[in-house]
Amino acid sequence: MKQIVAAVTAENISADEIGSVPVPESYRAAVVLAAESDMFEGMATADKDPAKALHVQQVATPEVGPDEVLVAVMASSVNYNTVWTALFEPLPTFGFLQRYARTVPGAGKHDQPFHVVGSDLSGVVLRIGAAVRSVKPGDRVVAHCLNVELTDPDGHDDSMLDPEQRIWGFETNYGGLGELALVKANQLMPKPGHLTWEEAAASGLVHSTAYRQLVSRNGATMKQGDVVLIWGAAGGLGSYATQLVLNGGGIPVCVVSSPRKAELVRAMGGELVIDRKAEGFRFWPEENVQDPREWKRFGTLVRDLTGGTDPDIVFEHPGRETFGASVYVARRGGTIVTCASTSGYEHVYDNRHLWMRLKRIVGTHFANYREAWEANRLITRGMIHPTLSTVYPLDRIGQAVQEVHTNQHNGKVGVLCLAQGTDQGVEDHETRERHLAKITRFRS
Known part of the structure; x- marks a missing residue:
């Protein structure tokens, strides 16, 4: 993993060089366990502690399918779906993973006794599937959380209506709260260059959701x-x-x-x-x-x-x-x-x-790719700004999720995965300086 960090943070490194960096057989990630899915049974929601259900442990690196991308995750963030997953309510997410595993070839890998959570990320592309043309190793990206197969006509007007639409990291495995993540190629968007890794990871789910709710013809x-x-x-x-x-x-x-x-x-x-x-x-x-x-x-x-x-x-x-x-x-x-x-x-x-x-x-529910792309474009242009307030290391994911569960947070709570500290990953310093006060206004 140290080799990966060195490669993705190096300047002027080629796609071939990053593509040749060895990918480890396992990586650290925040998970809930199927064996513990009844641990809060009979308890009131207010008495449940999601930190008790979250573990940071090694998981096997998944195989990259033809339309998939393996990303080195620099940072992620906490959303309410991670809170629900860690509380096992309204029901454990392992049923989602089992159903997904039965749908299309290659999805069987999602049915595991662990669930890697997280529906946001910023990071660097490590590996791409054989059918992927939109990104290459070394690309700096953020991800939206729509996982969709698009094999049904209902999804081709609005992909959120596709019967095989799922929320990545909630209804699929290998989410963003880990050192690596597996996503569909059509989940990826360019990372805003004026933001740090943790700032860039804060907006994907919530901003796209709000955009669809308010601005889109679907809202x-x-x-x-x-x-x-x-x-x-x-x-x-x-x-x-x-x-x-x-x-x-x-x-x-x-x-x-x-x-x-x-x-x-x-x-x-x-x-x-x-x-x-x-x-x-x-x-x-x-x-x-x-x-x-x-x-x-x-x-x-x-x-x-x-x-x-x-x-x-x-x-x-x-x-x-x-x-x-x-x-x-x-x-x-x-x-x-x-x-x-x-x-x-x-x-x-x-x-x-x-x-x-x-x-x-x-x-409304999350956003389709077009809506997520438009929302990300507003951030890239400095018209909308991340509302990151607090950042935790991956090892303290339980505390981060508990903070959101008890509404002790403002804006978004970020999580560092492979990033070695805050305030890294900025490329466009001029734009950052112009908007710095707005970018950091939620920080303590």
Whole structure:
């Protein structure tokens, strides 16, 4: 592995030279184990500790298929799907790996008693499959997390509709939280040259997801002047949503949970901020009962901030805790666009506020290759910036995931894999200097 690090960080090294560096038979990676998938059985989610389920251990290096690429992972980041994987909820991911193994030739290698997690990476191409033409050894890349076969017609208009669409590192094995990773060639995009390895690895999943939710024709198709309510505006998804709304001429209403998070969204340019904890909102005063008066109080506060305007779009991802309020506050004819349910999957809302006021609920999930590419292009051009706040070494992956699980983080939490320290990997120093304050505004 030291040879690989030396090669991928060397200047003026050729593709042939990197392609000739020996690939080890095994590598270190963060995994969950099938033998431990019942370790939290009977426990409440709040009592589960994902750090107990995550292990950093040696795993066998997988064979590279014709359309696949082996990447030396310099850095990765933590997403909620890694939290869910480490909690084994809503169900263990080993069923995903077993089903994938039965689908296409070569997929059998994903069915293992371990699952290498992680759905982001920045790194350097080491090996390419026989059919790969889009990248070569030595290319500096970032990855998006859409794994798709594209053998069904449904996937050719929007690859997220393909029945064989999966999220890499969650529904497939050999994800990004390791020294090596296996990806499809069509997951790779150029690494933004003005970012460090850990900064470049922070954006793939959450930024692409937010782009599809807000900007794409497959989401809310946000237009200039739209008022957009953003839950968790200083978190992983929300911090990119806030930037996209501002960049696209919209008006974000940023909901946060602390003064520090309010400070961060204001630093991004978000002027309309609600600290939900300071306001003491209790949408669920009882476990199975919501309080419409709290929805009304929340809606009144939103209108006070916007000058009497209800949100055209509600950017949803907390799920159960907030969904009733989201449906209530959206304007007549407005859109609630949802991509996740981090507080619970069973959404309860008053349908009268949906059907009688002609509102729409739009479900979105990650992004297709075109959407991910466009999102990455915005970062490359310095129009959207990573919101990395904290960086951990791979050996402390349990602590990193626990921080996200308990919502103690701002923006994104990064993980160093092969990178020997922070602040490495920058090629375009001029662009970096021009945007440095925005790139680093989430760092402690």
